[in-house]
Amino acid sequence: MRYADTYISGVGTFVPRTIVSVEKAVAKGWYPAEDAELHNLAGAAVAGETPAPEMALHAARAALKRAGRAPGDLDLLLYASTWHQGPDGWPPHSYLQRHLVGGNVLATEIRQGCNGMFIALELAAGHLSSAPGKQAALLVAADNYGTPLMDRWRMGPGYVGGDAAAALVLTRDQGFARLLSVRTTTVAEAEELHRGSEPLFPPGVTVGRRMSFTARNEQFRRDVMPSGDATAALFHIQRALVEVVEGLLDESGITAADLTRVAFMNYSEEIVEQRCMALLDLPMSRSTWDYGRTIGHCGASDQVLSLDHLLATGQLRPGDHLLMLGTGPGVTVSGAVITITDTPQWI
Structure with missing residues (x-):
């Protein structure tokens, strides 16, 4: 929107x-x-x-x-x-x-x-x-x-x-930045990707079960992928990323080439490149991976941490556009575009 x-x-x-x-x-x-x-x-x-x-x-x-x-x-x-x-x-x-x-x-x-x-x-x-x-x-x-x-x-x-x-x-x-657009969509058919086959009841934490998205992801790929449903779900996630980005850019009145920086999740180099930067046809130098790799994936804080880092290091200036993009369990795909309108007074 x-x-x-x-x-x-x-x-x-x-x-x-x-x-x-x-x-x-x-x-x-x-x-x-x-x-x-x-x-x-x-x-x-x-x-x-x-x-x-x-x-x-x-x-x-x-x-x-x-x-x-x-x-x-x-x-x-x-x-x-x-x-x-x-x-x-x-x-x-x-x-x-x-x-x-x-x-x-x-x-x-x-x-x-x-x-x-x-x-x-x-x-x-x-x-x-x-x-x-x-x-x-x-x-x-x-x-x-x-x-x-x-x-x-x-x-x-x-x-x-x-x-x-x-x-x-x-x-x-x-303020120092204007919020141009925010969008979220849910790929409901991929819901099992982060659940695996773990029972819904009793909740795992109440019985001392460790939480691992790695194990659930592997289980999903092993048990669901052979049916073809998993492949379709993963395709829909990538397609949702494309649609969210296209919608954000359209509402913001800019193109991917106009993006100064892109703040994705603090994931591995190949994931950031393949799932995010290649989608935008932009080089990794415009991502925030160099910073994110030093602190780990910090839940819902990743993109704001990157925004603060870019401001503090002078990598965002008035007139620059920042795309923040992420995925979450559910599976949700979300993004926002902001434009820097002024140099923050604390810089």
Whole structure:
């Protein structure tokens, strides 16, 4: 969907200082040497015992400060997550309400997997435009994968799990970047790709079952691929990527050649190139893979982390266009296009 007068006025991130290298992971036996050679990843950000909501709070405070906004300016808080945030049954956004924004702000958690920030963008943009007087929305994503039921080094095919948090402040008045378009579609026939044959009940976490998208993906390919359904599903995912990108570019009034940079998920070199950059007929030098490979796949934070990195290093300037693109379980395909309108005041 195309949006008018919707801007990003602040970005905040929290990336742990501890980066565990792939070389160390291989030496410790955590990460297969053949995967290290194949995927060309460099490391993963590891938060230790820092809870995801605490990282989210750091990122949110930074985003609000950079946006020049007070917590009282907010009309909406959306908290995206992909992994457990704290005690089961407890909403993590309430932590930010207590320690930052207060209880009068409409708030909720978004469980849309790695595409949670895109869903948040679409919901927040619609909310801000729904009535006069609405000013700003705070969008946050955070995850810490260092838990007993998750192996960050074998989380999924072609990526390792990194811990981080990211936040955006979306406003109706001027910001440093304008949100041109956001789109999401679901490839429902590929739903089993991230479920495998794991039973729906009792939920795995309640019986201590480890989570591995690698195992589920392999199971899907082994058990479903021979029927031809899996091949068709994978084709539909790629086709959905094409359609989402075409729609985004059309609504934004630009072509792929106009894109200054592309922020995909922090996956392996071959996945970023084959699934994303080749689709756009753009070189890897316009991707954010060089940065993403150093911190790992950080759930719903990847694309915002890359945006913050590009701004901080002077790789995005006024007039530049950024495409953010991702996929998530379900299978969802999402993307957004922003254009830089001004140099952020904190740069």
